[in-house]
Amino acid sequence: MPTLCRDCLSLSDAAGPACAGCGSRRRVAHAELTQLSIAHIDCDAFFASVEKRDRPELRAKPLIVGGGKRGVVAACCYIARTRGVRSAMPMFKALSLCPDAVVVKPEMAKYSEAGHRIRAMMQDLTPLVQPMSIDEAVLDLSGTEALHKRPPAAVLAGLALRVEREVGVTISVGLAPNRLLAKLAVERDKPRGFAVIGAREAAAILAPEPVTVLPGVGPVLARKLAAQGFSTLGQLQQLSVREAAQRFGEDGPALAARARGEDSRPVDPHRETKSISAETTFESDIADLAALEIPLWRMCEKLARRLRQQGFAAGGVVLKLKTAGFALRTRHARLHAATRLPDTLFAAARPLLAKEADGTAFRLIGIGAQPLVDGGSADRGDLLDAEAPRRAARWQAIEALRAKFGEDVVVKGRGR
Template sequence: MDFPQRKIIHVDMDAFYASVEQHDHPELRGKPVCVGGGKYGVVAAASYEARKFGIRSAMPGKLALEKCPELIVIKPRFQRYKEISQQIRQIFHEYTDLVEPLSLDEAYLDVTENKKGIESANQIAREIRETIFEETGLTASAGISVNKFLAKVASDYNKPNGQKTIHPIQILEFMEELPIEKFYGIGKVTANKMHQMHIFKGSDLKKKSLEELVRIFGKSGNYYYHVVRGIHRSEVKPHRIQKSVGVEETYWENLLDEESVFKQLKLISEDLEERLRRKEIRGKSLTLKIKYRDFSVYTRSKTQEMYYENLEDFYKTAKKLWELRPFDKPVRLLGLSLSNLNTQEKKQVSVQLKIPFPELD
C-alpha cells in the first residue's frame, strides 16, 4: 500500500464542554446537560445522558428541550474550556512537539519519533488518556493509525473513554467494511448522494473509478478514492501562517436594542485588540458578523490601505458596518475579525487549525 508508515494519534475529549461542567459542578453528574441552547440558542455540547434523548451539538435549543424537558441548560464558560484545553496540550507536548490542534477538544499527534522513546503508539495514547484523567478529571478517547484520516475515524469507535488502533495489515479490510457515513469528510448530503449510487460502505466506494468520482464529486472525489484505500498523505502540522484573527460572542439573551449592540461591539473590540497585541498582528480588512435569533447570518467588511491599529479603529468601523443594515430583529451573536494580516512576515504563529479534508455537508 502506498502511504508513509507514521504513527499518528487523534485524541478527542469526551463531550468536552458538558464534561467540564459536570466535573466542576458534581450535582450535574449523571444528569442530561447541554452547554448552550435554551429557547433561542444552539446546543454547543451535550452530555452522554442528554445524547440518549437524541440531543446533539448544533441542534436548536428549542428542539433539544422538546426531546428532553428535564434537560439542564448551562451557559458556556469558554475561558474555562480554554484553560483546560491548554492544560491538555501541555500533556501532549510531553511526548511530541508535532501537535496539530483542531479545536479546544481534539488534536493530532505524530509520535513516530517521540520524546520518551516509546515504541508503541498505543501505549502513548493510553498514557496520555490516563494523565488527562489524573490532572483534569476528564476522559478522552483516542484513535491510532498510520495517517490522520484513519486515526480520526478510529477515535470515534470506542467512545467514551476508549481507544482503537488500526494496524497497517488491518487497513484495507477495515476500510472496506466502514459505513460511508463514518468516513470523515462525508456529511449527510454526500452520504445520501452515495446511497443513490448504491454506495453504502467502503467496498462499494472502492469499485468506483477515480474518473467517475472526480466527475461526480469534483476535487473531493480524489480524496474519496484515496482514503478508501487507506491513503492520506497530509502531515501533522503544528504551525501555519495565520490568515485571520477574530472574536465572536454568542449571547445567552438576545440583544434587543442598538445600545446593547454597541456596548457589546465595544467589548469585542477590546478583546480583539488584546488578542492582536499578544500576537503582534495587524490587519487591513475588518469584518463584522451578525447572527440573528432566526439563525440568519449577515457579514460586512471594510478594507483600508493602512493597518487597523487599536480598539477605537475596530469599534468606529464596526459601528459603521452595523449601520449599513437596518436593525429589524433580535441578535444572538456578534463577531469581529481582522484579515489581510502582516503575518506573511512571520515564520510561526500559533492558531486553531482546520482539518485539510473536504467541507462537511
C-alpha cells in the same frame, strides 16, 4: 497478538479479558498495535466535563453548557446525549428533550486553561502536535520510541491517565497509520476510549460505512453521490482514478482514496489559524441599530481578548448577522492597520451594521478577524491613528483589572 493494558501500561502477547499484572480489563489488542504512530486525541464532552470536575454534585445529572432559550448548546454531557441532546442544537429543543438538565453558561477562560494544560502534556511527548480545536489534536509519535522507551500506543495510554489525574477530565484516543484513520478511530470508542485501525484492515472496515462518515462529506455531497448510486465507502473504493475523475471531477480520485483509508497529509504543528471570532444569540430578536450596537461592542471586546490570547491581530473584520428567519448575512471590511483593540474593531464593524439595520429583525450577531496577522504588528500608531499605542495601553490596564476583580469592574457605557 500485541496487547496493551491501559491502566498499568504493560505490553504482552497474553490473551484473556484481564491484565495478568493488575487485573484491569481495559486492554486493547491489535496486530499492528506497536507499529502505528499517528494519533487523534479528543477530549470527552470537554466543556461539560470541566464543569462536572469543578462541581462534583453534577456528575450524575444531565448537563448542558449553553445560554438562553434562544441560544444553542455549546456542549453537553453523555447523559444528556442519551436523551438526544447534541452540540449546536437550539436550547429550546435541547430542553424539550431533556427538561431536567442542569444548564450552565460557558466559561471559556476555564476551558482554555484546561485545554492548554492538555496541549502542553501532548507536546511533552512529541513536537509534532497539530491542534484541531481547544480540545482536539493530532499527534505524530514516529521515532519517539527510543526517547520514551516504549511504543506510541503505551505512551498515549499513559497520556490518558495523566490527563485524568492532573486535569480531571477524560480523553479518547484513535491510533492509526494516518490522520484520516486516526480521526475515524477515535469516533469509534468514546468516551474514555482507545481504538485502533490498522493499514491492512482499513479498506474492509470502511467498506460498509456510509459516505457521510468521511470528514468533509456533508449533506450536499452525500446527495450528489447518492444520485450516482454511491451510498457506502465500499462502492467508492471500487473506482479507478480515471473513473473517479470522470464522475466527480478533479476531487474524485482523492475522494476514492479516502474511502479506502488513504491519507498522505502530514501532522503540521504550524498549521495556520485562519480566523478568530465571537458571536452571541439574542434572547429576543433585535431590529434597532442602537440596540444592536450594544452586543456588537461586547463581541468586539471578546474578539480583542481572544486575539491577544492567541498572539494575533486583525487585518480586517467580518460582521455576521442572522435574521429572525435564520438567513445568514456576512459583511467584510479591511483595516488600514492591524489591531486588537475593541474600539478599532467596533469602528470598522459599525458602518457595516448600519447598512444592514434597515428594519430587519436579527437573532444573532458576531464579529470575526480576517485576515489574521501577527500580533506584534498591532496598534503601533501612524499618521491616521497616532493615539493607537495609548489606547492599547489603556485596554491592557482594563483587562488586567478585569482579570483580577471580574468582568464588571470596568464597563464602558456602550456595553450596557
